Amino acid sequence: MVEFALDHAWLVPLLPALSFLIIVFLTRQFKLLSGLVCVAGMVSAFVIAAYATYGVFTNHEFIEHSLEYSVRWFSLAPGVNVDVGVRLDPVSAMMMLMVTLVSSLIFIYALGYMEGEYGFSAFFSYLSLFGASMLLLVISSNLLEMFVAWELVGLCSYLLIGFYNHKISAREAAKKAFVTCRIADFGLLLGLLSLQIIFGTLNIGELAEKVPHFQQYTSAGVMTIVAVLIFLGPIGKSGQFPLHVWLPDAMEGPTPVSALIHAATMVVAGVYLVARTLFIFDAVPAVAQLIAVTGGFTAIFAASIAVTQRNLKRILAYSTISQLGYMMLALGVMSLSAGMFHLWTHAFFKALMFLCAGSVMHGIASHDDPDAFECGGLLKKMPITGVTFIIGGLAIAGIPPFAGFWSKDEILSVTLHSGHYVLFAMAACTAFLTAFYMWRMIFLVFLRDENPKIHAHESPLVMTGPLMALAVLASAGGLIGTPWANFWGEWIKYGDAHHAPPDYLVMGGSVVLAVAGISLAYYIYVKNLDLAHELARRFRGIHTLLLNKYYVDEIYLWFNHTFVDGAAKLLYLFDIYIVDGVIINGIGAITRETGGGLRIFQTGRLQNYALVFFLGVLAAAVILAMTSGASAASLLGGGVK
Amino acid sequence: MINLPELGIGVTHFVILSTLLFGIGLFGALAKRNAVMVLICIEIMLNAVNINLIAFSKFITPLAFVGQLWAMFVITVAAAEVGVGLAIIIAIYRNKLSIELDDFDWLKW
Numbered sequence: 001m002v003e004f005a006l007d008h009a010w011l012v013p014l015l016p017a018l019s020f021l022i023i024v025f026l027t028r029q030f031k032l033l034s035g036l037v038c039v040a041g042m043v044s045a046f047v048i049a050a051y052a053t054y055g056v057f058t059n060h061e062f063i064e065h066s067l068e069y070s071v072r073w074f075s076l077a078p079g080v081n082v083d084v085g086v087r088l089d090p091v092s093a094m095m096m097l098m099v100t101l102v103s104s105l106i107f108i109y110a111l112g113y114m115e116g117e118y119g120f121s122a123f124f125s126y127l128s129l130f131g132a133s134m135l136l137l138v139i140s141s142n143l144l145e146m147f148v149a150w151e152l153v154g155l156c157s158y159l160l161i162g163f164y165n166h167k168i169s170a171r172e173a174a175k176k177a178f179v180t181c182r183i184a185d186f187g188l189l190l191g192l193l194s195l196q197i198i199f200g201t202l203n204i205g206e207l208a209e210k211v212p213h214f215q216q217y218t219s220a221g222v223m224t225i226v227a228v229l230i231f232l233g234p235i236g237k238s239g240q241f242p243l244h245v246w247l248p249d250a251m252e253g254p255t256p257v258s259a260l261i262h263a264a265t266m267v268v269a270g271v272y273l274v275a276r277t278l279f280i281f282d283a284v285p286a287v288a289q290l291i292a293v294t295g296g297f298t299a300i301f302a303a304s305i306a307v308t309q310r311n312l313k314r315i316l317a318y319s320t321i322s323q324l325g326y327m328m329l330a331l332g333v334m335s336l337s338a339g340m341f342h343l344w345t346h347a348f349f350k351a352l353m354f355l356c357a358g359s360v361m362h363g364i365a366s367h368d369d370p371d372a373f374e375c376g377g378l379l380k381k382m383p384i385t386g387v388t389f390i391i392g393g394l395a396i397a398g399i400p401p402f403a404g405f406w407s408k409d410e411i412l413s414v415t416l417h418s419g420h421y422v423l424f425a426m427a428a429c430t431a432f433l434t435a436f437y438m439w440r441m442i443f444l445v446f447l448r449d450e451n452p453k454i455h456a457h458e459s460p461l462v463m464t465g466p467l468m469a470l471a472v473l474a475s476a477g478g479l480i481g482t483p484w485a486n487f488w489g490e491w492i493k494y495g496d497a498h499h500a501p502p503d504y505l506v507m508g509g510s511v512v513l514a515v516a517g518i519s520l521a522y523y524i525y526v527k528n529l530d531l532a533h534e535l536a537r538r539f540r541g542i543h544t545l546l547l548n549k550y551y552v553d554e555i556y557l558w559f560n561h562t563f564v565d566g567a568a569k570l571l572y573l574f575d576i577y578i579v580d581g582v583i584i585n586g587i588g589a590i591t592r593e594t595g596g597g598l599r600i601f602q603t604g605r606l607q608n609y610a611l612v613f614f615l616g617v618l619a620a621a622v623i624l625a626m627t628s629g630a631s632a633a634s635l636l637g638g639g640v641k
Numbered sequence: 642m643i644n645l646p647e648l649g650i651g652v653t654h655f656v657i658l659s660t661l662l663f664g665i666g667l668f669g670a671l672a673k674r675n676a677v678m679v680l681i682c683i684e685i686m687l688n689a690v691n692i693n694l695i696a697f698s699k700f701i702t703p704l705a706f707v708g709q710l711w712a713m714f715v716i717t718v719a720a721a722e723v724g725v726g727l728a729i730i731i732a733i734y735r736n737k738l739s740i741e742l743d744d745f746d747w748l749k750w
Contacts, residue, residue, distance in 0.1 A: 602748070602750045604745070604749030604750075605746055607673075
C-alpha cells in the first residue's frame, strides 16, 4: 500500500478533481450526495497521502533526496522542455498530509454548516476543485505546474468568497481578493519567466542544483531582482503587508471557506513557495532579509489592528495575517523547519478557531460576522464549541504543551540566534499582542456573564466532530517538534539539521508574554469592561487608527482614484480633444474650409466666368511668350521651320 | 483711291486700333450690368476683329482678299448672334423682370 501510494501520488490531487467533475456533471440535483462525493474524494486522497507520507518519512533516501517522477508536458523549442510531475520530499509530503487532513475535517464540517443553503452542490464542487488545485500545488515538481495550480486556487478563492453572490459586499470582496493576488502574481510570473530564461529550467530539483552557482549564469543584481519578483507572489497570496488588504474582506465567504482557504491552505501557498524556492533566497541574502523584515512587520502590524476589531472572523483574519508574518519571518532567517512547523500547527489551531466561529454563527443563527461585544457567556450554551475554542486560543497564545507554543518558540529562538534582534523584539511584542487580542475575544464571547438577548444552541455532531478532532491536533500536533526530541527538525530542514540546545530563556520568556497577554485581557474584559471603553476614549487617536486598519484601504482607494482614474481621465481628454478634435474634426475642417474657399468662385454670374476665361487665355499667352517660340508655334498649329 | 502708305499709315496702326477697340469691348462685356450693353460690347469686339482682318488682308495680301471675305462672314454671324441674344434677353426678362446680369446667379452654390 505504501509503495502504491508513493508511485501513485498523483492520485492525491486527482481524486478531488474527479469529485469536482462528478458533482458538476452528475450529482448537481442531489445535494447530500454531492456533499458526500466531495468528502469521499478528499478522505480517499487523505488515505493515499497518509501512506505516501509514511513512505517518505520512513525512507531515509527520500528525506535527503526527494522522490520525483514526471512526464513531458510540452516543449517550446529544442531544449526548452516543461514537465509536470510529482516531487515528494518531506516538505511536500507534510503539506500533502496536512492539506488532506484539514480539508477532510472541514468538508465534513461544511456538510452541517451549509445545510439548507442555496447552491449547496455548487459549493461542494468549488471545494473539491480547490482541494484538487491545492494538492496539485503542493506536490508539483515544476514551478510552472505550481503556478498553474496557484492561479487555480486563486480562482477557487474568488468563487468561494463570492459564494453569497446576492450580497454586494461578497462580490466586491471576491474581486478584491482576485485583483490583489493578480498584482502579486504578475511579479511571480515575471520571476518564473526570468528563472526559465536564466537557468533554462523550472524544475525545482534542477533549480536547486543550479541556483547556488548562479554566478555562472547571471549577475548578482539580476538574481536579486528575480528573487524579489518571485517573492512578490507570496506577498499577495500570503497576505503580507502591503497586499494583505484582501484577507479581512475575504471573511465574506462562508466560514468553512475562511477556515480552509484563508487559514490553513491557500494563504500558506505563498509560504510554501518560499519554502520550496528557499535556495534562491539563500543565494541572495539581501532578499532573505527583505522577507524576514516583511514577515516581522506584517506580524506586528496585523496584531496591532486585531486588538481593536470587534467581529469574530475579522479578528481571526488579522490573526491569520499576523501568523503568516511569523512564518515568513522564520523563512527569512533561513529556518525552513521553524517556518513549516508553524505552518503545520497554525493550520490546526486556526482552522479550529474559524470552525468554532462558524459554530457560534450557526448557534446564534446568523450569517453575519458576530460582534464579540454583543455575545457573552456562550460557554454554557455551546460547551463543545467553547472548550475547543479555548484550546485553540491556548494554542495560538503559546501556552505549553499546546501546539502553538512549540512552533512559535522555535521561530523566536531562531530569530534571536541568527542575530536579528529588532525582528526578535517585534516577534515578541506580537506574541504578547496575539495572546491579548485572542483572549480578549474568548473572554468577551464565551467567559463573561451571559447576555440574555442571545439565544444559542450547540451545533450538531457533524460540526462538533471536526472541532474535537482539530482540538486534539492543536493540542498534540506540536509534540513532534519539541526541542528535546526534535523529529520535525530531522525531517524538514534546509541544509543540515539544526541541533540547538533548548533555549529555556526564550521558552520561559514566551510563556511569560502569553500569560501576561491573557491576564491583561482577563483584567480588562472580564473584570472591568468599562476600562476598555475608557482606554479607547483616552487613546482615541491610536484607537481610531487601529480600528480603521491604518487606513491602508483608504490610501489604496485614493491612489486608485488619483492615478488610475486620473490617467483614465487624461486619456479620455486626449481622446475627445486630440483624436476626435484635432485629427478627425481637423481633417473635416480642412475639407470644409477649402471648399468654402473655393466656393467663392462659383458665383453663378456669367461675366465672372467670362473673366476667368479671359484670364486663362492671358496666362496661356504669357507662358507661350516666355517659353521658346517652337512650343508656341506647335501649340498654335503652325509648322516648325 | 486713298494711298495709305503715302499717308504714313501702316498695318500697325490698324492693329493698334483693333486692339484698343477689342479691349474696350472686352472690358465692357465683362463689366457691364445691362445685358443689352454686353451685347453691344460684343458687337464692338466683333467689329474690332473685322478691322483687324481687313487690315491684314489689305496690307499683307492685297491680291487675295481672304480677310475681307472672312470679315463678311463675321458680320453675318454677328447679326445672327445679336438676334438670338436679344431673344434670350427678352425670354429672361419675361421670367425674371430684370436684365441686370448681376441678378442672374442661379448657378451659384
